[in-house]
Amino acid sequence: MGDLRGNSDHEKLADLCGRTYKEQAIWFLNAHWESHGSDADRIWEYVQKCAELDTQRHGDGNALDEMMAHRFLEVLHETLTVMAMRDRLRKTGALSPTERPKLVPLTHYLLFKYDADWHYLVNAAPGNAEELKRAQALVDESARQVENARREEAPFKAAQEEVDAALRDVKAQEDARNSRTEELKLKSTQGGVVQQNKAKNELAQHLAEDPLPLRRAKITLEAALKKAEKARAPFEAATKAAEAALQEAEDYLEELKKRPGNPQGGIWWLERELQEQRKYMPSSKGGIAKK
Numbered sequence: 001m002g003d004l005r006g007n008s009d010h011e012k013l014a015d016l017c018g019r020t021y022k023e024q025a026i027w028f029l030n031a032h033w034e035s036h037g038s039d040a041d042r043i044w045e046y047v048q049k050c051a052e053l054d055t056q057r058h059g060d061g062n063a064l065d066e067m068m069a070h071r072f073l074e075v076l077h078e079t080l081t082v083m084a085m086r087d088r089l090r091k092t093g094a095l096s097p098t099e100r101p102k103l104v105p106l107t108h109y110l111l112f113k114y115d116a117d118w119h120y121l122v123n124a125a126p127g128n129a130e131e132l133k134r135a136q137a138l139v140d141e142s143a144r145q146v147e148n149a150r151r152e153e154a155p156f157k158a159a160q161e162e163v164d165a166a167l168r169d170v171k172a173q174e175d176a177r178n179s180r181t182e183e184l185k186l187k188s189t190q191g192g193v194v195q196q197n198k199a200k201n202e203l204a205q206h207l208a209e210d211p212l213p214l215r216r217a218k219i220t221l222e223a224a225l226k227k228a229e230k231a232r233a234p235f236e237a238a239t240k241a242a243e244a245a246l247q248e249a250e251d252y253l254e255e256l257k258k259r260p261g262n263p264q265g266g267i268w269w270l271e272r273e274l275q276e277q278r279k280y281m282p283s284s285k286g287g288i289a290k291k
Contacts, residue, residue, distance in 0.1 A: 003126055004016050004122055004126075006122075009118070009119050009122050009123070012122035012123070013094060013107070013118060013121075013122050016105075016107055016121075016122060017062060017063065017105035017107050017108070018062055018105075019062055020059065020060060020061065020062055021046075021047045021050040021051060021054075021059065021061060021062060021106045022047050022059065022269070024062065024105060024106045024107045024110070025043050025044070025046065025047045025106060025110070025269070026263075026265055026266045026269050027107075027121070027124070027126070027265075028043065028107065028110045028116075028121065028265070029043060029263075029264075029265025029266070029268065029269065030124060030126065030127060030263035030264070030265035030266055031120065031121050031124035031265075032114065032116060032121075032265075033263070033264040033265050033268075035114075036114055037264060037265065037268070039114075040265070040268050040269075040272075041272075043110070044269070044272055046076075046106060046109070046110075047059075047106065049072060049075060049076075050064060050072065050106055053068040053071055053072055054068065055068075062105055062106070063101075063103035063104055063105040063106070064103065064104050065102060065103055065104075066082050066102060066103075066104065069082050069085075069103075069104035069109075070082050072104075072109070073085075080112075082104065085104070085108070085109070085112050086100070086101075088112050089108055089111065089112060092111060092112075092117075092118055093118065093119075094108060094111055094118045095108075107121075126263065127261065127262050127263030127266060128259075128261065128262055128263075131256055131259075131262065132256075132262075132263065132266050132267075132270075134252070135249070135252055135253055135256060135266075135267070135270050136270060138245070138248055138249035138252055139249050139270050139273050139274060139277075141245050141249070142242065142245035142246045142248070142249045142274065142277055143273070143277055144245075145238070145241050145242040145244075145245040145246075146242045146245075146246070146277045146278075146280050146281060147280070148238050148241070148242065149235070149238040149239045149241070149242040149281065149282050150280060150281075150282055151238075152231075152234050152235040152237075152238040152239070152282075153235055153238075153239075153282040155231045155235075156228070156231040156232060156234075156235040158231075159224065159227045159228035159230075159231045160228055162224040162227065162228070163221070163224040163225055163228050165224075166217065166220045166221035166223075166224040166225075167221060169217040169220065169221070170214070170217040170218055170221050172217075173211070173213050173214035173217045174214060176211075176213075176214075177210065177211060177214055180211075181207065184199055184202050187199035187202075188200045235282070239281075239282055242281065243281075246274060246277060246278065246281075249270070249274055250271070250274055253267055253270055253271055253274070
């Protein structure tokens with residue numbers, strides 16, 4: 001995220017307001033980290049809510065229309081109307097006295113919410129853009145790898161479920177076979193000689209070969225185990241790649257935090273993205289899908 005474009009503060013503000021909700025939030029946090037860094041989680045939620053309410057562009061959007069902006073304020077339990085917010089922004093100079101925008105950028109809300117100086121905001125130094133650009137690329141790559149791991153998890157989990165079902169079937173068939181074995185053993189010791197001999201013959205035949213249902217269950221289990229093993233390799237490889245990508249991004253951000261002059265808001269934001277990505281790691285590897 002480089003310098004804002006424009007020859008005046010108003011032009012710079014327009015450039016900032018034209019950037020995505022996320023970029024606006026990061027710029028604000030970078031500029032006001034000392035005073036409002038403690039509200040980073042709340043501002044993160046503002047961005048998520050804007051992306052949710054922006055039915056056209058979602059996270060790629062930069063401003064809500066008046067109806068959705070009003071809904072945004074309602075969700076936050078703000079009693080302020082959009083009109084009242086405009087009036088307040090006019091007083092700060094962020095809007096001219098005659099300006100009636102149909103869209104409300106996140107920056108305008110943050111300026112009002114935190115009673116921030118918009119001149120200071122648009123002239124704040126963005127920090128080392130190249131380092132943050134590299135960090136963002138690492139975070140984006142880790143997101144891609146995590147998504148790939150989750151895709152590979154689906155066929156592996158399905159194969160494992162088939163194995164579990166086949167194991168249950170084999171156990172049920174073995175239990176039935178064992179029950180029949182005990183029944184025939186008992187019969188072979190009871191009744192007359194003819195009845196005992198008949199039972200002994202049946203027992204011998206019974207023990208000589210697994211019954212057809214059990215044979216089928218064992219064949220199904222063997223096939224399921226082979227299928228699961230085949231699906232295991234790409235899943236474990238994808239998970240390993242995701243872990244490595246996450247670790248690389250986390251390590252780089254830790255390195256950036258130690259360097260003076262780097263924007264703390266941007267670093268915090270990328271760390272939060274990595275935290276969210278870990279929630280998306282395959283559930284069988286301890287990940288929890290985001291709700």
